[in-house]
Amino acid sequence: MFRKLYKQANESVTDQALKNKVLSCQRKKVSFKPFYATALVAFAVFALVLNINVFKPSQNTDIETASYSARRMMPVQESAENLIQYTGVLPYADIDGIEIIRLDISDGISVYLLSGQTENSAELIKKAELTMKNIDLTVPEFEINHNNTTLKASDILNNLSTVVTDMPHILKYDIPFTYVLYDNETKSIIE
Amino acid sequence: MLTNNAYAIEKYFDMVLRLALARTGDKHHADDVVQEVFYRFVKKERNFESEEHLKAWLIKVTINCSKNVFLNDFFKNTLPLTEEITFENPEEGEVYYTVMSLPAKYRTVIHLFYYEDMPIKDISNLLNLKESTVKSQLHRAREMLKEKLKEDIEIV
Numbered sequence: 001m002f003r004k005l006y007k008q009a010n011e012s013v014t015d016q017a018l019k020n021k022v023l024s025c026q027r028k029k030v031s032f033k034p035f036y037a038t039a040l041v042a043f044a045v046f047a048l049v050l051n052i053n054v055f056k057p058s059q060n061t062d063i064e065t066a067s068y069s070a071r072r073m074m075p076v077q078e079s080a081e082n083l084i085q086y087t088g089v090l091p092y093a094d095i096d097g098i099e100i101i102r103l104d105i106s107d108g109i110s111v112y113l114l115s116g117q118t119e120n121s122a123e124l125i126k127k128a129e130l131t132m133k134n135i136d137l138t139v140p141e142f143e144i145n146h147n148n149t150t151l152k153a154s155d156i157l158n159n160l161s162t163v164v165t166d167m168p169h170i171l172k173y174d175i176p177f178t179y180v181l182y183d184n185e186t187k188s189i190i191e
Numbered sequence: 192m193l194t195n196n197a198y199a200i201e202k203y204f205d206m207v208l209r210l211a212l213a214r215t216g217d218k219h220h221a222d223d224v225v226q227e228v229f230y231r232f233v234k235k236e237r238n239f240e241s242e243e244h245l246k247a248w249l250i251k252v253t254i255n256c257s258k259n260v261f262l263n264d265f266f267k268n269t270l271p272l273t274e275e276i277t278f279e280n281p282e283e284g285e286v287y288y289t290v291m292s293l294p295a296k297y298r299t300v301i302h303l304f305y306y307e308d309m310p311i312k313d314i315s316n317l318l319n320l321k322e323s324t325v326k327s328q329l330h331r332a333r334e335m336l337k338e339k340l341k342e343d344i345e346i347v
């Protein structure tokens with residue numbers, strides 16, 4: 001009885017996708033490991049010859065490392081507008097200590113929350129605040145869906161701390177942050 | 192002389208996967224083991240004398256590769272197999288996961304004895320254990336299974 005049940009149970013254990021992958025690899029005679037080993041040795045020699053520091057963070061598509069790349073290249077003194085343009089499509093970026101979070105809203109409008117911890121960032125925040133003061137808070141009307149809750153513009157502006165509650169990057173510095181409304185079509189801050 | 196790799200993979204893939212699962216108790220590790228086994232198989236391009244020779248080689252390599260998984264400290268802390276395999280008959284699922292809940296050495300002998308129908312002598316050769324050790328492991332495994340399983344599932 002046990003033997004029969006255990007055999008039947010094992011008949012259900014299969015993985016067609018993995019099987020196809022293995023079959024496909026053997027057809028192509030793919031030898032990944034020797035390839036990677038050769039490539040690694042070649043790269044190590046190349047790095048040694050050219051004295052490349054291979055231990056610095058890689059610049060891949062990961063958001064954190066992308067922001068690292070941005071931080072290295074971004075001039076410290078920049079307008080909020082340029083900063084946002086540089087941030088591009090990233091939902092989160094850290095540029096010279098200024099953390100930027102993009103919340104997409106309707107009609108090509110985004111809300112950018114900016115934070116900072118250095119003097120330079122403080123200056124930049126001030127610039128953003130000056131820009132912000134000129135924004136008519138009632139226009140444009142927008143809503144965003146955050147944590148399954150639809151928030152209107154006024155809600156967001158009055159309760160920014162609630163909106164970013166689950167964004168530890170910006171909260172860990174425990175400093176005030178500000179926001180700008182940004183028109184993605186005209187690539188400019190809405191004033 | 193068997194030289195057709197695709198034939199061997201088609202025929203023995205499930206056997207290797209099931210044994211790897213029984214050995215590691217973890218689907219992700221089992222996937223790694225399966226790929227390693229067939230990687231070695233394709234890479235070496237061995238000529239096997241018979242079907243039995245090929246099957247025994249695959250089982251042996253699967254057992255060795257499964258051992259290697261746990262040589263690495265990183266893999267020593269693993270989670271038990273979660274219920275990610277669905278069974279049509281609930282009793283089959285109960286039997287399968289009860290076997291999976293046993294310690295690795297008992298899972299292996301149970302799998303080879305009850306699923307692969309291997310005699311104790313062959314199991315002892317594959318695992319490099321004495322026949323008496325395999326017998327006692329089988330006995331202990333059966334006792335554990337009897338405790339955990341319903342009384343109406345007879346274990347012989």
